[in-house]
Amino acid sequence: MDKWVSNQFLSHQSKGMKHFTDVATVFGEKKIMVPATAAVWAAGLCLKNEILSTTAFNSCKALITGGLLVEAIKIGAGRSRPDTDRGPWHYSAFGGNNNSTKSLPSGHAFVSWAIFTPFAQEYSKWLYAIPVSVSIARMYRNRHWFSDVVLGSGIGYFAGLYFQKRKNQKIIYTGNGIVIRF
Secondary structure: OHHHHHHHHHOOOOHHHHHHHHHHHHOOOHHHHHHHHHHHHHHHHHOOOHHHHHHHHHHHHHHHHHHHHHHHHHHHHOEOOHHHOOOOOOEOOOOOOOHHHOOOOOHHHHHHHHHHHHHHHHOOHHHHHHHHHHHHHHHHOOOOOHHHHHHHHHHHHHHHHHHHHOOOOEEEEEOOEEEEEO
16 A cells, blocks of 8 residues: 555655645654753643643553664665655665665654553544644654554554553663563
């Protein structure tokens, strides 16, 4: 389906969708969303709003744990991005930090799903419209294959859901690695 979905997006480009995807992509940017989530957590603490601070902290935990997995897969798989014109089956395992071979899974989709899943679970399922928009934008802008987005979204969703459903999970870093306490 990767090639077919890519062709559908490429053959239906419009100025309006370009503007929409410019905005949507921002909600998957690590350098914007990580500080924003930390700010929401801090605001929840300052306002003594335990639900808000716990939900934001769960988003942070999902970002940390899932982010490690996403980066390991990106480096290990070395899948080429659609805009490189190498096709969906081109892989260069352990290709280093070359961004053109870090397509699988989508980091933007992961970030948005990891952050917004705890909030959607706590406040409103309508918030899922944001990570869905990010996921669509990544394919529309020809930066990811369909399967990249599905995997990134799935990792983000399940990481966010895991920590939101188990609100008292503790992540501890020891000298030997990361431990998740139940």
